[in-house]
Amino acid sequence: MNLALAAQINSFLAALVLVTAFGMLVQKRVYGLIHLFAWQGFFLSLNTAIVGYVAGKHHLYISSVLTLSIKVFVLPYILHVLVNRLKIRRDVETVVNIPRTMLIGIALVIFSYHLTSPVRELSTLVTRSTLAVALATVMIGLLMMITRTHAVTQIIGFLALENGLFFAATSATYGMPLVVELGVALDVLIAAFIFGIFFFQIHAAFDSLNVDQMARLKEGE
Amino acid sequence: MNAHRIIIEFAQIAVVLALSPVFIGWVRMLKCWTQGRTTAGLFQPYRDISKLFAKEVVLAENASWIFRFTPYLVFAVTVLAGGIIPILSAHLPLSATADVIVLVALFAIARFFTALAGMDIGTAFGGMGSSREMTIASLAEPAMLMAIFTISLAAQSTSLSRIVQVIYTAGPVLKPSIAFAFIAFILISLAETGRIPVDNPATHLELTMIHEAMILEYSGRHLALIEWAGMMKTLLFMALGATLFFPWGIDATDTVSGASLAFVFLIIKLAGAGVVLVLIETGLAKMRLFRLTEFLGSAFLMATLGMLSFFILE
Numbered sequence: 001m002n003l004a005l006a007a008q009i010n011s012f013l014a015a016l017v018l019v020t021a022f023g024m025l026v027q028k029r030v031y032g033l034i035h036l037f038a039w040q041g042f043f044l045s046l047n048t049a050i051v052g053y054v055a056g057k058h059h060l061y062i063s064s065v066l067t068l069s070i071k072v073f074v075l076p077y078i079l080h081v082l083v084n085r086l087k088i089r090r091d092v093e094t095v096v097n098i099p100r101t102m103l104i105g106i107a108l109v110i111f112s113y114h115l116t117s118p119v120r121e122l123s124t125l126v127t128r129s130t131l132a133v134a135l136a137t138v139m140i141g142l143l144m145m146i147t148r149t150h151a152v153t154q155i156i157g158f159l160a161l162e163n164g165l166f167f168a169a170t171s172a173t174y175g176m177p178l179v180v181e182l183g184v185a186l187d188v189l190i191a192a193f194i195f196g197i198f199f200f201q202i203h204a205a206f207d208s209l210n211v212d213q214m215a216r217l218k219e220g221e
Numbered sequence: 222m223n224a225h226r227i228i229i230e231f232a233q234i235a236v237v238l239a240l241s242p243v244f245i246g247w248v249r250m251l252k253c254w255t256q257g258r259t260t261a262g263l264f265q266p267y268r269d270i271s272k273l274f275a276k277e278v279v280l281a282e283n284a285s286w287i288f289r290f291t292p293y294l295v296f297a298v299t300v301l302a303g304g305i306i307p308i309l310s311a312h313l314p315l316s317a318t319a320d321v322i323v324l325v326a327l328f329a330i331a332r333f334f335t336a337l338a339g340m341d342i343g344t345a346f347g348g349m350g351s352s353r354e355m356t357i358a359s360l361a362e363p364a365m366l367m368a369i370f371t372i373s374l375a376a377q378s379t380s381l382s383r384i385v386q387v388i389y390t391a392g393p394v395l396k397p398s399i400a401f402a403f404i405a406f407i408l409i410s411l412a413e414t415g416r417i418p419v420d421n422p423a424t425h426l427e428l429t430m431i432h433e434a435m436i437l438e439y440s441g442r443h444l445a446l447i448e449w450a451g452m453m454k455t456l457l458f459m460a461l462g463a464t465l466f467f468p469w470g471i472d473a474t475d476t477v478s479g480a481s482l483a484f485v486f487l488i489i490k491l492a493g494a495g496v497v498l499v500l501i502e503t504g505l506a507k508m509r510l511f512r513l514t515e516f517l518g519s520a521f522l523m524a525t526l527g528m529l530s531f532f533i534l535e
Contacts, residue, residue: 008395011534015397018530022522026515099518106525113533132533 006054007126013047014130017167018109021140024160025105025147026098030088033156034079040163041071047130048170054126059178060170066185067166075159078192079152086203088152095147105140112136119172127171134171137164151202151209155195162188229310229472229480236484237303237460241452242266244459244491251499266452273445281342281438291338292439292446295331299450299457302327308460308487309480310472311385320379321369324461325362328413331450332358339435346427350434353510357419357431360517361412364405367524371402372465374531381464389468397534401527403466407501408520410462412513414455417502419513422451429507459494460487 020040027033045067052060094101112135120128141161145154166184169176176184199209206213246263253260280289304315305324319327336354339347373379375398376387412419420431427434436447464471470486472479508516 011530012395012397012400014534015401015526015530018526019401022526026519026522099514102518102522106522106529109526109529109533113529129534133530 003054003126006050009050010047010054010127011129013043013050014133014167014171016043017047017137017163018133021137021160021164022102022105024156025101025140025144028094028098030083030150030152031080033153034076034083037079037156037159037163038072038076040160041067041075044163044167045072047167048175051127051170051174055174057174059181060175062178063166063175063181063185066181070185070189071159071163074189075192078196079156082196082199083152086152086199086209088150088209095149101143101147104143108139108143109136112139123172125171125174127174130171131168134164134168137161137167140164149210149212151199151211154211155192159188159192223314225477226310226312226314226475229477230304230313230315232480233309233313234300234304236309236487237453237456238300238449240488240491241449241456242270244456244495245452247492247495248455248498251495252502255499255503270445270449273440273448274442276441278441278443283343284438285341287334288338288341288438289443291334292443292450294334296446296450298327298331299453302457303453305381306457306461307382307385307464307471309483310475311382311389311468312472312475313382316382317380321373321381321384322366322379324381325365325369328454329358329362331454335432335435335447338439342438344438346430346434346437350431350437353431354435356510357412357513357517360514361409361520364517364521364524365409365413367521367528368402368405368409371398371405371524371527371531374528375399375535385464385468385471386473388465389471389473393469398527398531399466401523401530403462405520405524405527406462406466408516408523410458411501412517412520414458415451416455416498418505418508418516421507456491459491459498463487463490463494 017040020036020043023036024033024040027036045064048060048064048067052058052064096104109132113132116132116135119131123131138161141157141159141164144157144160148154148157162184166181169181175181203209206216243263243266245266246261249265250260250263301315302324304313305319305327307313307316332354336351339351339354341347369379372384372388375396376384378384378387411417415422415432421429422432424430425433425437432451436444439447467490470483470490472483
């Protein structure tokens with residue numbers, strides 16, 4: 001596989017990651033969100049493996065397999081079980097309407113492109129152009145956490161943000177050291193379990209997972 | 222010197238005129254097969270049009286010149302668009318005079334006059350259809366231009382024949398921007414030609430019709446011209462998609478024999494496009510009118526992402 005072809009596949013996968021990020025931003029159903037999240041993880045792990053091959057960094061294969069197992073199978077499975085147990089069937093409410101969210105998302109992509117263009121000039125890596133996409137994925141994950149009022153979708157937004165960070169590490173420096181990546185993967189896994197426990201607690205206390213209900217926690221009124 | 226180019230130009234316009242009812246017949250035939258119905262045959266649209274030409278025109282009492290003028294204008298503009306898009310050859314004489322922005326504007330003129338004619342008679346349906354059509358147009362047109370600009374960026378020109386030549390010589394490469402523009406183009410084509418997730422061409426149900434509501438008052442040869450122009454528009458969008466994104470097989474050698482080979486490829490491509498169109502139409506249900514902003518918004522999003530990924534990733 002020559003370098004030009006690898007760079008082409010790399011940028012194509014980056015584009016797919018961006019599409020899934022936007023897909024999550026506009027998706028209204030919880031199951032659809034979980035599926036899109038799994039797809040994003042899949043593209044990410046594929047991309048990591050290709051970068052590992054091109055750069056000759058073999059530890060990236062391990063993080064690719066780690067991403068594949070945790071973000072494509074384990075986390076979506078946990079979320080699926082949670083959504084089933086908590087019986088979330090309805091559409092997810094958004095604070096801002098969807099076309100407007102899309103426009104904000106586009107603005108974020110332009111912003112991240114502008115922000116990373118100096119880095120792009122300095123870097124010599126094959127993956128330098130995908131850094132803007134990685135930053136945009138982080139920002140879109142953040143935007144998703146802001147515009148959604150449901151606890152489960154906020155968590156998916158958080159996980160998407162983490163995907164973006166992982167992607168940024170891969171494209172900026174050919175991945176973090178393996179120890180760090182193992183630690184982060186374990187953290188995300190533990191976080192998912194803790195989220196699950198929290199969901200049940202919130203559900204038991206408020207009978208709903210809508211975070212607007214948290215306003216009732218204020219004292220002295 | 223350029224005699225053969227002019228011959229190819231006229232041949233292409235004749236092909237567009239003659240092939241569009243067959244293409245619509247092919248789409249209807251496939252649709253009948255997927256739904257387990259008996260088909261009316263490939264040439265039924267021809268019979269429909271010739272029947273309409275034979276019937277007399279019934280005009281409303283207060284119809285103004287706009288109402289009588291619109292069918293001819295819509296037909297002429299669509300034929301002109303058929304002369305601009307490089308379908309058979311990449312070296313069309315008309316294609317050099319008008320670029321892709323003019324093409325979008327031509328379709329916009331046709332749409333504008335159809336909407337005016339819908340309101341001209343003063344019936345409730347006409348006004349409703351015009352209002353809906355303009356709502357869709359205001360969302361579809363920016364997305365269409367955005368998708369086209371993405372391809373123009375790659376080709377560094379807005380001239381259609383130049384774009385085709387650049388993509389043709391580049392060969393099949395995996396470019397995210399072109400892929401995004403293609404997805405956006407599919408979504409916009411469905412909206413512009415009034416196919417199922419946006420509008421149902423087969424219905425006359427008052428709550429859902431959009432394009433049919435505008436032309437409800439037309440009859441006789443007026444209706445025949447408008448129907449024929451609608452068929453050509455569908456064919457032209459499919460052909461435009463085929464030339465912009467899959468130009469292989471088009472005549473780049475600038476000869477008559479090359480153009481006749483391109484005709485064979487065109488038929489294969491259109492047959493494939495018909496299958497895709499019917500698969501989309503059978504798989505989806507018509508959307509509520511108020512969800513169209515999301516549908517066309519995602520088309521705009523795709524086109525913009527295509528443009529951004531041209532700058533970011535290529």
